[in-house]
Amino acid sequence: NAGVTQTPKFRILKIGQSMTLQCTQDMNHNYMYWYRQDPGMGLKLIYYSVGAGITDKGEVPNGYNVSRSTTEDFPLRLELAAPSQTSVYFCASSYGERNEQYFGPGTRLTVT
Amino acid sequence: GQNIDQPTEMTATEGAIVQINCTYQTSGFNGLFWYQQHAGEAPTFLSYNVLDGLEEKGRFSSFLSRSKGYSYLLLKELQMKDSASYLCAVMDSNYQLIWGAGTKLIIKP
Numbered sequence: 001n002a003g004v005t006q007t008p009k010f011r012i013l014k015i016g017q018s019m020t021l022q023c024t025q026d027m028n029h030n031y032m033y034w035y036r037q038d039p040g041m042g043l044k045l046i047y048y049s050v051g052a053g054i055t056d057k058g059e060v061p062n063g064y065n066v067s068r069s070t071t072e073d074f075p076l077r078l079e080l081a082a083p084s085q086t087s088v089y090f091c092a093s094s095y096g097e098r099n100e101q102y103f104g105p106g107t108r109l110t111v112t
Numbered sequence: 113g114q115n116i117d118q119p120t121e122m123t124a125t126e127g128a129i130v131q132i133n134c135t136y137q138t139s140g141f142n143g144l145f146w147y148q149q150h151a152g153e154a155p156t157f158l159s160y161n162v163l164d165g166l167e168e169k170g171r172f173s174s175f176l177s178r179s180k181g182y183s184y185l186l187l188k189e190l191q192m193k194d195s196a197s198y199l200c201a202v203m204d205s206n207y208q209l210i211w212g213a214g215t216k217l218i219i220k221p
Contacts, residue, residue: 042211
């Protein structure tokens, strides 16, 4: 049981490039989330999904897109990367909306 | 606006007790979570409070007062491995978590 896995662990992007951060969970959780964590700040919700085929915006969705074609996978797409997107990105999942969230190990992204 | 406040940093001695406070102002309340995050790692769940009172789980306890918008995390018999950041998060009326910036706890021998 791997839990929540994320790839890549680290990535450096040039301004204007695009990339997809992968997230997979094997706990059959319906709820999945993408957060970013900046130094000295709380986690900020980017997008979330309550089940396959359903996604919704969080607090900071601009510059990102998501899809949820299966229960297991919830990729995050960055289009036209900007320095403001330099951050650590965490994917998480939970059984229900009131339940504890399980986090992946994170992706450290630098945009230069 | 929604706001979670917790101290930026605290220092304590190995074997002692430390209390980390969290105050919140959110649109609605559906529970309060505490997570532990070691440097460079992902947050891991510690506790969940939705009713007033104290929840005890081994060396860790968490307290909630909804009328005061206040919670604390109590860590007893501190160990060096408890050196980490402790994140307070409140679930608002939309069932989204609003996160505090975290309290970095430094344990000294």
